[in-house]
Amino acid sequence: MAIFAFSQDQSLGEVRSVETSKITVRVTDAQRLQKARVGRLVAIQSLGDEWLLGIIERVWRHAVEIDTLEIEPDVETASDLPIEENGVSISLVGTYREREGERRNVFSRAIFSLPEINRPVFALDEKSLENFMGILSASTKGDAKVPLRVGRYTLDESAVAYVDGDKLFQRHFALLGSTGSGKSYAVASILEQAAQLPHANAIILDLHGEYSSMKFARQFRIAGIGDLKSPGEDALFLPFWLLTYEEMQSLFIDRSGDNAPNQALALMESVVDLKKRAISSFDKPDLLEGFTVDTPVPFKLEQLIASLTAKNEDETDTGDVYASGAKKGLPKMEKGPLNGKLSRFLVRMRTKFDDRRYAFMYQPPEEYGDYEALQRLAKKLLGSGNLEDGKNSGIKVIDFSEVPSDVLPVVVGLVARLVYQIQFWSRPGSDGDDRHPVVMICDEAHLYLPSRQSEVGPLERRALENFERIAKEGRKYGVSLMVVSQRPSDVSTTILSQCGNIVSLRLANKTDQAVVRQLLPESLESLMEILPTLDVGEAVVVGDAVLLPTRIKLDKPKNLPRSATIPFWKRWEMPKAPVDIAEAVENMRKQSRS
16 A cells, blocks of 8 residues: 555645755745645655655745846736746665565665656655654564663654664664763663574664663673772782783883883883793683783783882993902993883882782782683673573673873773674684674763874873774674764864764763764755754664654653753752761772762
């Protein structure tokens, strides 16, 4: 049954000009022009049962200036002359076919043919709009047992909006919006539905502890000072031997100093030597065949300090003795090539190693020195499929809120790199299936994925390199990114350009709006004009995961994140509970909330 059945008097106007994806419509009747509203859907019959769908971008009414005629017209002719010109500009978004092979009611984002001049254009309203949105909803939902619902269409709130879960994550996607626009709600809503899948696999890089209220997820946190004596099961340590040589350099070496090359050389020599000794002690000689300085092998931090100290104090006997003076009879010693050149380097390293804020990296428990420590950490990061106590072990929240800001980029980048490398080196399933996919939700991405590479330091650069590699190559190995940010203009354009789906909530800043426009096809740029006017929880969704770029009212999650904007005036009027200032001060001193 056809969903479009229009009569001629329902026409909005006629096609006046045709470009590649833009159409101009001439509206002769001022009353019909009232049906034309920006953002409304229209249909144009192309060939037989094929209809072109478009979105109204612009509506205008212009007065017509009549040139003075050489011959004075009669009164009747003058009264027939138009005094205004009405028009509508439309951007084509897809094609609807009543039948395509054995399938019926098929909508595609492709434009197979363009309309002829003078073709009537019809605005979708009431029944026609309801029918079309129903088809759109059913097509996107597909045959998934647990379809991914995101909300309801603003055009027709009776129609549920779904997105294709496969296409949403296959090419990465960006969730963008100003503070308070509803980003955290959107993340929580998507993950609530993912948790219904028995083998879901997602890692939320939670920078502010917003998602600790998600009861269906496994909660982890980067270990704080309070975990040194008795670490809990949820505490994650990231021992420094997991760092690559480049990451170690960015943490320890001051590149502005004259001795930076010597320090880098000494660090490499010591790390290589200690890792080779560790391989020997673990009786794993086969590791030496593919060994590099970045091979993740546990070794003791004290051994690294001792090795560098020895290089800094290195002296050799020349074979001669002093003939006179206070040292008469003592052997003459010659300083080694690094003697005295690592003193500041060692002071800087010892200072960091003794700082308990960095204990998660420099003072891990003894078991993190075992050969199997990396396997245990990998299982926590990538484990999925076990339902325990109502929690899906595949949805993991990692709280980074207690990580010092100066090392935050490299720590977040370390987690991302481990996930990617483990996926890279894992083999596909024995039955030929691909690797078990995982998505990483990069909360507050602008803090560690900066756009201005010339202004970033070595720490940020290391993290950026890890994430940019995932953005370019992760899809092949089942690793996807969900980039969440309130400042898209501050996020790496390399990463954003790899996102095949954009979910944009309200954006008030013009620079941020411009970035989002650049990510979209030229034909859809005008859709972004509404970004500053979106309501809280309302978004424009564009990309491979949706059939129609459209405006959607997002669903509110059941498990609300802890990011809701605090109602200042109401809390000042009736505070819920007194604040324990003394406890807060002690927590600040201890650098721990536990």
